[in-house]
Amino acid sequence: MQRKNRTLSSIIFFIKEANVSEYFKNVPKVKYEGPKSKNPFAFKFYDPDRKVAGKTMREQLKFGMAWWHTLCANGQDMFGSPTMDKSFGNKEAMDLAKAKVDAGFEFMDKLGIDYYCFHDRDIAPEGRNIDESTENLNTIVDILKEKQKESGKKLLWGTANLFNNPRYMHGAGTAPNADAFAYAAAQLKAALEATKKLDGAGYTCWGGREGYETLLNTDMGLELDNMARLFKMLIAHADKIGFTGPFYIEPKPKEPTKHQYDFDAATCVNFLRAYGLMDRFRLNIETNHATLAGHTMQHELRVARVNGVFGSVDANQGDMLLGWDTDQFPTDVYGAGLAMYEILKAGGFTTGGLNFDAKQRRGSFTLDDVAIAHIAGMDGFALGLLLADRMIEDGRIDKFVEERYASWKSGIGKSIIDGKESLESLYAYVQKMGEVTTNTSGRQEELESVMNQCLMSIDF
Ligand code: XUL
Numbered sequence: 001m002q003r004k005n006r007t008l009s010s011i012i013f014f015i016k017e018a019n020v021s022e023y024f025k026n027v028p029k030v031k032y033e034g035p036k037s038k039n040p041f042a043f044k045f046y047d048p049d050r051k052v053a054g055k056t057m058r059e060q061l062k063f064g065m066a067w068w069h070t071l072c073a074n075g076q077d078m079f080g081s082p083t084m085d086k087s088f089g090n091k092e093a094m095d096l097a098k099a100k101v102d103a104g105f106e107f108m109d110k111l112g113i114d115y116y117c118f119h120d121r122d123i124a125p126e127g128r129n130i131d132e133s134t135e136n137l138n139t140i141v142d143i144l145k146e147k148q149k150e151s152g153k154k155l156l157w158g159t160a161n162l163f164n165n166p167r168y169m170h171g172a173g174t175a176p177n178a179d180a181f182a183y184a185a186a187q188l189k190a191a192l193e194a195t196k197k198l199d200g201a202g203y204t205c206w207g208g209r210e211g212y213e214t215l216l217n218t219d220m221g222l223e224l225d226n227m228a229r230l231f232k233m234l235i236a237h238a239d240k241i242g243f244t245g246p247f248y249i250e251p252k253p254k255e256p257t258k259h260q261y262d263f264d265a266a267t268c269v270n271f272l273r274a275y276g277l278m279d280r281f282r283l284n285i286e287t288n289h290a291t292l293a294g295h296t297m298q299h300e301l302r303v304a305r306v307n308g309v310f311g312s313v314d315a316n317q318g319d320m321l322l323g324w325d326t327d328q329f330p331t332d333v334y335g336a337g338l339a340m341y342e343i344l345k346a347g348g349f350t351t352g353g354l355n356f357d358a359k360q361r362r363g364s365f366t367l368d369d370v371a372i373a374h375i376a377g378m379d380g381f382a383l384g385l386l387l388a389d390r391m392i393e394d395g396r397i398d399k400f401v402e403e404r405y406a407s408w409k410s411g412i413g414k415s416i417i418d419g420k421e422s423l424e425s426l427y428a429y430v431q432k433m434g435e436v437t438t439n440t441s442g443r444q445e446e447l448e449s450v451m452n453q454c455l456m457s458i459d460f
């Protein structure tokens with residue numbers, strides 16, 4: 001009888017296991033069906049094997065799933081409780097963390113997403129002390145390692161959440177309290193080692209609360225020096241454990257603090273140059289952060305490109321009418337097109353990729369919506385890639401820019417570039433020249449129309 005019971009309970013256990021092993025039950029393996037498809041679970045524009053600009057779409061776009069949004073965000077906002085169930089059938093924190101690994105890999109498999117990104121605290125719960133937290137992290141890292149081996153999925157980058165716990169209320173690397181800085185360093189050590197164990201291609205530093213609320217209580221000079229001290233410790237530890245991937249700073253101007261030190265791409269480049277960090281750091285540019293800074297995504301990517309620090313992208317979009325980081329899925333084809341234009345011009349992704357740092361709206365609360373939102377974003381960026389490729393192939397924009405700067409190829413322009421001129425020699429040049437009569441039209445409207453024409457002439 002006892003034996004029978006045991007057999008019965010193991011069968012029930014097996015059935016339970018089999019039942020919970022599929023989390024996104026309504027989501028099939030998502031395939032390309034083309035622009036005419038009305039199937040919400042099909043790609044209309046993202047055709048992974050289609051070659052664009054010399055590589056497949058899959059290789060060009062290198063989509064990544066953000067663990068925190070896809071598997072953790074539950075729709076909670078400042079005004080209301082969660083609307084989404086991301087418990088994946090579990091209550092206990094470590095069981096939930098393990099279930100999320102299965103859910104995450106199932107999701108990536110169904111959508112054909114090859115990469116993922118995480119914060120340490122997204123994948124494993126914080127323990128009662130640093131050792132317990134590191135142990136939780138390592139337990140999940142071992143499971144992720146196995147999953148990566150089975151599935152071929154890769155870690156695009158890892159990061160540490162140095163902003164959620166109350167100990168970081170005044171910042172982490174820029175905390176006025178040295179103990180908080182020390183805790184951040186300890187957490188960073190474990191997060192970097194986790195990223196290394198999982199062969200992460202990069203490691204991201206987003207300055208969660210690295211900034212200030214008021215300058216009345218802030219020693220800005222010391223805080224910035226300390227931030228650089230922490231980055232130098234990070235590099236030293238990377239060298240020690242053999243982590244060779246780049247570090248990314250992710251610019252953001254505000255939120256949660258009034259002023260974040262990594263305000264925008266130009267501010268970050270200045271910081272990296274000032275502290276001699278340019279060779280190990282690149283930038284991870286996020287669309288909604290760019291718009292919060294009052295820039296376009298194209299501007300931020302251009303700044304990164306011309307300074308040689310283009311690295312990776314957090315793909316999302318904001319709402320024109322809201323002044324905060326709404327992290328919406330990127331469906332704006334113009335925005336994606338101009339972003340992909342810069343990315344192709346930068347030579348495409350190497351270590352980086354397009355991480356969907358995006359969440360569905362609070363009202364789109366089902367697990368089906370999670371998949372549909374990713375499909376929308378993937379299709380948005382596929383269109384962006386096709387548009388950017390058309391713009392480059394068309395050649396009119398490049399040709400126009402080339403001609404606009406032609407005066408630097410010969411004559412006085414070339415002489416200035418060659419370092420042969422001075423204020424005095426140019427004074428003499430202007431005396432001979434008289435007035436400037438060589439200005440030509442900037443043709444902005446024509447170029448915008450060329451872009452429209454490229455968009456409308458994509459072939460499918
Ligand atoms: C916050 C944000 C972060 C970083 C990683 O605005 O973008 O999720 O991408 O810490």
Ligand code: CO
Binds near residue numbers: 206250286314357
């Ligand atoms: Co981000």
